[in-house]
Amino acid sequence: MKQPLLTVCSLSYFPLMVLFVLASAVSGGQIPNHGFESWTASGNALNPDGWWSSNDSVSSSGSYFPITRSADHYPEGAGSYSIRIANNTALLPAWGAMGIAWTGAWEGNDAPAFPLEGHPVSLCGYYKFVSENGDVFRIFIALYHNGTEVTQAEWMNTEDTGGWASFVLPFPEYTEADSARIMLSAFDADNFEVQGNSVLYVDNLSFDQLITATPESAERADGMAVYPNPARDVVCVKTVTPPARGAVLQVFDAAGRCVVTRACTTGLTVLPLEGWAAGTYVVTVQTGDRVMRQVLQVNR
16 A cells, blocks of 8 residues: 655644645635536436546446535635545446546546646645555546646545544656646555445545635634634634734643643644544633633544
8 A cells, every 4th residue: 555745634744744724715716627516417317517527438328336416515715515526336336336537527637637837846635535455546636737647646545533633745856837637536546456335425625725614603803703613624723913022822632731821923723633633622822911711523
């Protein structure tokens, strides 16, 4: 199993870096249908716009499709759907057995699929994997310049997540890129080995910054918001205006123990929740004589 240098939260992987930044949907705007909100009916199937999938190789008049639109999505407030990518071993060796999707059309499995601007250094997003019989899911990206591949990164893992988690997949160094392609599969697409009826969910892909959302209910009259709440993998603490110099952010557990203390120098602080126990916490920001408090619920 290949293991890149990768950031994953809320699991116990933390080999490279923490990269959690408040981002709008613009950060994923280069990736076609990056939040999997847009789907088109074809016979009995719903197909994700901007992506080829194994649905395109099965009869649209059938009743089973390996790629489906799911209302199980993440994070809350950022769209309404995710892509659900499922294997079905009973249909092997047909395409309908293989949960796979990639940007572009059929030929996009090994060619530039969408234009790229800037110089992104990582692919970010959210995923959930329900594993069976040791299946290995795969998240893959290649970057191109003038039609020639200049770098690629992939993540293959077999572990069942038990819920949604975020990932940051860094790219090996490259000089310049003008296009890219992305491939997602619920099996080892390197070797085309389908072991079980595993299911991979993916949502809100982006470059360099995780997409988050601030539910309206998180806005507070006291000028502080803590979201998402409940939280699982990351929590954002936002103040309406940047706090005064010397402001301190602290988090206390239900027993009153301080679990986090850090300087609060901007209007947004993002905390990864790896290693935090499920339960109730109190988040405080003290700026001058003023103390703002909110209760945070962490779920596992």
